[in-house]
Amino acid sequence: MKVILKSKCIENLMKTFKLFHSGRGSDGQKEENLEQIVVQEQKLFSFETLVAATRDFHVDNKLGEGGFGPVYKGKLGDGREIAVKKLSQSSRQGTREFMNEAKLLARVQHRNVVNLLGYCTHGAENILVYEYLPRESLDKFIFDSERKKVLDWERRFRIISGVARGLLYLHEDSHSPVIHRDIKASNILLDLKWAPKIADFGMARLFPEDQTHVNTRVAGTNGYMAPEYVIHGRLSVKADVFSFGVLVLELISGQRNYTFSLDLDSQNLLDWAYKLYKKKRRLEMMDSALASSSSSSSIEQICMCIQIGLLCTQADPAKRPTMRRVVVMLSKNPGTTLEEPTKPGCPGSIYRRTLKPDGSSTFTVASGSGFTTESSFPSTLNYSNSASTSTLSTSISHSHGKGKRPIQG
The missing domain is CATH 1.10.510.10 (Transferase(Phosphotransferase) domain 1)
Structure with a gap:
């Protein structure tokens, strides 16, 4: 069952990025292929895991909201705390920024840059998962x-x-x-x-x-x-x-x-x-x-x-x-x-x-x-x-x- 979910998640994420990059011309072709990065890094979360971690995206776990969409605090089964950023389905600008952030952070690793733990797509849902920083923002x-x-x-x-x-x-x-x-x-x-x-x-x-x-x-x-x-x-x-x-x-x-x-x-x-x-x-x-x-x-x-x-x-x-x-x-x-x-x-x-x-x-x-x-x-x-x-x-x-x-x- 886990193999099927993982395969489906990869398939959905690839479709999302293919749709985003279509029609971008030469500039888009020069950029890193995120599909390959996703498969290589295996940074994938099932939607069910994130639902459980955030208590079904309960309002009490909501950290904030921007043009991208709401952000929730969550806790995984292994005890790790996470920040779950959901793309608002009505946000056109958010779609662009979701793709941009995923593409860039997929290959960025530094102690002074927030760590992107993974991705999830589920139907119309597009989600980014980060490490949770307990003191929040400066x-x-x-x-x-x-x-x-x-x-x-x-x-x-x-x-x-x-x-x-x-x-x-x-x-x-x-x-x-x-x-x-x-x-x-x-x-x-x-x-x-x-x-x-x-x-x-x-x-x-x-x-x-x-x-x-x-x-x-x-x-x-x-x-x-x-x-x-x-x-x-x-x-x-x-x-x-x-x-x-x-x-x-x-x-x-x-x-x-x-x-x-x-x-x-x-x-x-x-x-x-x-x-x-x-x-x-x-x-x-x-x-x-x-x-x-x-x-x-x-x-x-x-x-x-x-x-x-x-x-x-x-x-x-x-x-x-x-x-x-x-x-x-x-x-x-x-x-x-x-x-x-x-x-x-x-x-x-x-x-x-x-x-x-x-x-x-x-x-x-x-x-x-x-x-x-x-x-x-x-x-x-x-x-x-x-x-x-x-x-x-x-x-x-x-x-x-x-x-x-x-x-x-």
């Missing part, structure tokens, strides 16, 4: 006035370093280079030892190794997207570097970038941090939960990380460090001299790209209202958190109600 702590107190600097620095190593793996050391496109606090999950794991690969992209960037539809979350990506659709690993820099500054300040309101003269967290840095008052941005418990050595490390965050969020992508360079900087002794950051890429400014004779480009910043400011985004456990489908032009005038930028057609 945003549940860092933006909560009480829960953030458990995040001392040692834990925050460990999270920063772990995310950096995870991104370095995705950009340079994975089977194929991957750009995540949605690095943010709610997509960083924490295990019992506070080690971070990058999650939610629904919008991730495989990146050609022989290219510096690709032009693609814009998808991501307000406050985390690099300006050259939002305005020109130019996607490179430096877009993830920008998002990482925002995350670093949020971890240090305890403030969300896209709902920042502490300083009326600053457009957002990045602008505020840069102004304080230039005035040599960078420690004023430190989270009050850190200020009372930080030692002199940790203060130096915090200052170094503020500078790294600003280097990662510079308006000109060419000036941002690679994640390999970031990992090296994080390993240096506090007090080490680093490069001076230039002005960050801030929403509310216009970024103009200037082509040089050699074909390279630079970005300059002019005052003005380039694109919409960020909207608030309620905290939910984001084992999945997707964007809705909409049209996005160069002159952006609308933002998604949950902080997500819509995906262009």
